[in-house]
Amino acid sequence: MKIKYIKLIALLFGLAFTTFITSCKPEDNQPDISLFLPANFPQPVYNTDTNPITPEGFALGKKLFFDPILSRDSSVSCGFCHIPTAAFSNAAHPVSHGIEDKLGIRNAPAVMNMVWHTTFFWDGGVHNLDFTGLNAIQNPVEMDEQLPNLMVKLKRQQTYRKMFTDAFGSDEINTQTLTKALSQFMAMLVSANSRYDKYVRNEAGGNLTPDELEGLQLFKEKKCNTCHATDLFSDFSFRNNGIKDSFDDDKGRFLVTLNPNDTGKFKVPSLRNLQYTYPYMHNGSIGTLEAVLQHYAGGVLPSQTLDSLLIQPDGTPGIPMTELEQTKIIAFLKTLTDPQFIKDPRFAE
């Protein structure tokens, strides 16, 4: 009797344990969709409470991101210019390529760490992650599709009707569900596992060489970190960094604010994954990191709105740096490369 009792208890425990294990085990081919909030990053800006990330929403967002159906002639997708292996930028292309080989006027920026951004695009014309996709979809030199037509095309596909139902409980495909799905995918694109990150978080693999450490020190001494601030390496402000001295072809932030003081200003980009995101600057006019440092050391063009940080006390534009200093800063910048991010199978096309 006593033994039977114990057996029964053991059986019950066993059963409970098995159930517990099963329920906790993620289903096969369902990726981890918990949002990575690195300890060395500030608080995110995007509120995921309004758009909770779910496996289904993430999967739908990913499918949409890589689907050329978003363009008028089904030729280009978001991922066409925001390539995972280029940290979701368009490596080797100075300016973005749209449908019918149309060229934009600016470099396709890296889609990463989006939930920390306060504004989007080089001129900050969009101020909510949910609205970013709409801009690229309707831009005549990018995907050039009309949103109502895109809705019709998506509704025609059984796959999408099912995926929208799985993600949002209804096969009604509308602006809210389309943008929220895209945001769920983009929100997940967090890059914070570079050697530098591991160094500041005291994690394994976080070893920097003496040159890299000197580069980091110089990065601060030369006040690079005023604009490329925090571990996001941008303060997300708009500045004129002296790439050009006339802005008739692209007035930058002025187009959004109509404030003459904003002429020629562009959003400060992050410096993460620079090895993947060449060419550099808002117009993709500089091809190498060496040339970028040379620009800041001696190539800054003066104009009315040039950032004051790029003007020396005697009025000379630029940041004085020796060649050796530049080399060390570059060595440091390369520690911001995050191979884990670009190889993450969850984000691959």
Next chain:
Amino acid sequence: MKKILSFVFALTTLFAMFGITSCDKDDEVTPGPLTLHFENRAGNSKLNFGQAYTNAAGESVTFSTFNYYVSNLKLKKADGTTYEVPNSYFLVKGDTPASQEITLQNVPGGDYVGVEFLLGVDSLKSASDISQRTGALDPAGDAQGMYWMWNSGYIFVKVEGTSPASTEAGNLFFYHIGGFGGYSSPTINNIKNISVASSMNEKASVSKDSHPEVHIYADVLEVFKTPNVLSVAEHSNVMFAPFSTSIANNYADMFSLDHIHND
């Protein structure tokens, strides 16, 4: 004594109740519908797309688009109080007659003498999250063509057409006027407060039995005059630009209340 007191109390209560009831006429407590009919005009005649008119600069202009946002509607009573229509955002489109009739349901009964609204979309809504962009505000729906994707914000007034005076290809002219004041940096604000009332002191009497219709004229030629004469030859294409404020100052007075039906 106690009995008398309670009798007086009962009487007072009865009087008070009667008083309250008699002060409120039945039709004033009963809500009803009210329709705002926006009739697009070109000077003294109805606006017909494809027909040539002469603007204040003496140029021939032919229209193909005349759309505008009407939001934050308020109905004004004779005593100066107002009824704010909750969550009111409407897009009136020149080529869509149904959009020109805005029927408001459950308007509190009473006599209304004027209509106030914003021409445009208020800054709070303009900066709101995607979940609030439904109906007339849906960039992928009704607001298609009335929303700047690259510079998040609505086009409040859109006037397009052709004119021999235009310097644009195909003699086209475009006026896409918006700007809600900016999100993180201040910029132009082309939202206009509109207030119209009957010059004949007509009233719109709302009750459960009466469905008044308020006819509001929107004169497209006013976009071209007072206080600034807009010449197509000089400005064939105005979108998000400092000059747009001149056009906004013109359209601020394009509305008038023509007449009211009470049936």
